[in-house]
Amino acid sequence: MKKILLLLLFIPLLFTCSVDDDDRDSTLMITNNINEDFTLTQLSFDSYVFPDLNLQYGESQVYTLNEGLVGGMQDTTIITVNITYMCGSESWTAINTIDFDKGSQTSVTLTYDMDCDGITNTSGYCSGICIQ
Numbered sequence: 001m002k003k004i005l006l007l008l009l010f011i012p013l014l015f016t017c018s019v020d021d022d023d024r025d026s027t028l029m030i031t032n033n034i035n036e037d038f039t040l041t042q043l044s045f046d047s048y049v050f051p052d053l054n055l056q057y058g059e060s061q062v063y064t065l066n067e068g069l070v071g072g073m074q075d076t077t078i079i080t081v082n083i084t085y086m087c088g089s090e091s092w093t094a095i096n097t098i099d100f101d102k103g104s105q106t107s108v109t110l111t112y113d114m115d116c117d118g119i120t121n122t123s124g125y126c127s128g129i130c131i132q
Contacts, residue, residue, distance in 0.1 A: 025064050025065055025066045025103075026065040026068075026069055026100060026101065026102050026103055026104065026105070026106065027062055027063065027064050027065060027104075027105040027106070028043075028062070028063045028065060028100070028105070028106050028107075028108065029060055029061070029062045029063075029105055029106070029107045029108070030043060030055065030060065030061055030063070030083075030107075030108045030109075030110070031059070031060040031107070031108070031109045031110065032055045032056060032057055032058065032059055032060075032110055033057070033058065033109050033110060033111050034057060034085075034110050034111060034112045034129060035057055035112050036056075036057045037087055037088065037125075038057065038085050038086065038087050038110075038112070038126075038129070039054060039055065039056055039057075039085060039086045040053050040054075040055035040083060040084075040085045040110065041053050041054070041055075041084050041085055041086055041091065042082075042083070042084035043063075043081065043082070043083055043084075044081070044082045044084075045079050045080060045081040045082065045098075046067075046069065046070055046079055047067055048063075048065065048067065050063055062105070065100075069100050069102055077099070077100045077102065078097050078098070078099050078100075079097065079098055079100055080095060080096070080097050081095070081096055081097070081098050081108070081131070082094075082095050083095075083096075083110065083129075083131065085110075085129065087125070087126035088126065090126065092126050092127060092129070094110070094129040094131060096131035098131065108131060108132070109131075109132045110129055110130070110131055110132075111129075111130045111132060112128050112129060112130070113128060113130045114128040116128070116129075116130035
């Protein structure tokens with residue numbers, strides 16, 4: 001009888017414990033949706049560097065950002081992100097700002113478009129990378 005009573009007292013504790021959004025790690029999901037000519041090789045921002053990537057067209061990868069994000073107690077943080085990729089035999093870098101959501105997953109998709117955000121790219125084929 002005492003065991004049943006203890007069990008009944010313990011069950012509500014299981015349902016009242018929850019993880020606060022501020023305590024959860026943020027995650028970043030990056031997707032290479034450019035085309036077959038591009039391979040993502042590195043992602044870096046703040047104190048994070050994810051080297052030696054080999055993210056091919058159509059592939060995604062999720063990274064846990066367990067060191068936190070800059071920005072104090074804000075729910076979102078706008079951070080400059082550097083993405084290095086191979087196009088042909090050359091290495092290129094795309095730089096953009098991304099609005100990260102603290103305590104949840106931020107999704108970034110790389111696409112190919114010579115007219116990113118209404119700005120026409122005249123630098124050539126390999127530089128037409130858009131970060132969304």
